[in-house]
Amino acid sequence: MENDATCGSDEAQILPEKLVLNEFSTVKNVIAIMSGKGGVGKSSVTSLMACGFRKKGFEVGVLDADITGPSLPKMFGVKGNPENVAFGLLPLESSTGIKVMSVNLLMPHEDDPVIWRGPLLGKMVGQFWTDVVWTDLDYLFVDLPPGTGDVPLTVMQSLPLNGLIIVTSPQELAVMIVNKAIKMANIMNIPILGLVENMSAAVCPKCGEEFQLFGPGHGKEISERFNIPFLGSIPIDPKLSMLCDQGRVEDYDSSFFTDFITGQLAK
Numbered sequence: 407m408e409n410d411a412t413c414g415s416d417e418a419q420i421l422p423e424k425l426v427l428n429e430f431s432t433v434k435n436v437i438a439i440m441s442g443k444g445g446v447g448k449s450s451v452t453s454l455m456a457c458g459f460r461k462k463g464f465e466v467g468v469l470d471a472d473i474t475g476p477s478l479p480k481m482f483g484v485k486g487n488p489e490n491v492a493f494g495l496l497p498l499e500s501s502t503g504i505k506v507m508s509v510n511l512l513m514p515h516e517d518d519p520v521i522w523r524g525p526l527l528g529k530m531v532g533q534f535w536t537d538v539v540w541t542d543l544d545y546l547f548v549d550l551p552p553g554t555g556d557v558p559l560t561v562m563q564s565l566p567l568n569g570l571i572i573v574t575s576p577q578e579l580a581v582m583i584v585n586k587a588i589k590m591a592n593i594m595n596i597p598i599l600g601l602v603e604n605m606s607a608a609v610c611p612k613c614g615e616e617f618q619l620f621g622p623g624h625g626k627e628i629s630e631r632f633n634i635p636f637l638g639s640i641p642i643d644p645k646l647s648m649l650c651d652q653g654r655v656e657d658y659d660s661s662f663f664t665d666f667i668t669g670q671l672a673k
């Protein structure tokens with residue numbers, strides 16, 4: 407019996423070719439953000455990276471490929487339907503000028519669920535590349551759904567990725583699953599630009615003592631084992647979740663984190 411994970415599945419038949427970017431778009435770098443499981447802060451890291459690059463003066467877009475769990479419009483506080491013009495769909499713009507496209511912006515109501523099967527989800531993400539007008543972008547950050555399913559596969563296959571950022575949290579399970587993500591990226595031949603450990607520690611608001619809610623992290627250890635750059639740790643900060651919930655992620659001072667990452671990636 408063939409030992410091929412996609413053998414016999416729909417995926418084996420729908421693996422797309424590289425997609426052609428909308429003819430009115432220019433995108434210099436495409437970076438996807440991936441995590442092994444949900445809730446580890448992948449969308450938050452995507453947003454913080456976009457904000458960091460924007461603050462440094464780059465033209466930035468975010469493509470929400472987490473079709474069934476979209477959160478970027480909410481974090482950036484963008485609302486309304488993208489305008490459909492003759493040459494494509496125009497992304498919405500955040501208050502600092504980050505271009506945002508998400509399936510949530512296309513639904514009649516933001517709390518409408520997307521109940522589609524895998525191939526359709528992949529097709530939607532493809533259309534965000536072929537039909538959306540991303541004007542003069544230096545960086546497009548793609549927020550992948552968690553795991554190694556249809557959509558991450560479609561993005562890795564059909565978008566010209568410069569690389570992947572992997573987000574993990576210190577929990578054992580997250581570490582086990584992140585290994586799978588790293589192995590998938592290696593199989594798909596996509597460079598891993600680095601690993602970010604989120605929710606690494608919490609700081610007591612009274613005494614300032616740092617404590618590790620999920621035990622010691624393994625981000626550095628994984629980075630060393632797989633020989634990928636460790637981009638840093640983000641502590642648990644209630645201010646971050648509050649600003650994300652209020653649609654004001656751009657107001658979060660993440661310079662401690664983004665300065666380092668932008669420095670690494672913009673080289």
Ligand code: ADP
Nearest residue numbers: 444445446447448449450641642643646647650
């Ligand atoms: P994912 O994309 O991995 O599912 P999110 O980025 O949506 O995760 O984060 C899940 C929740 O955790 C959100 O409410 C977010 O605001 C919160 N969160 C993420 N990272 C942090 C952090 N470092 N400090 C506090 N809250 C965080």
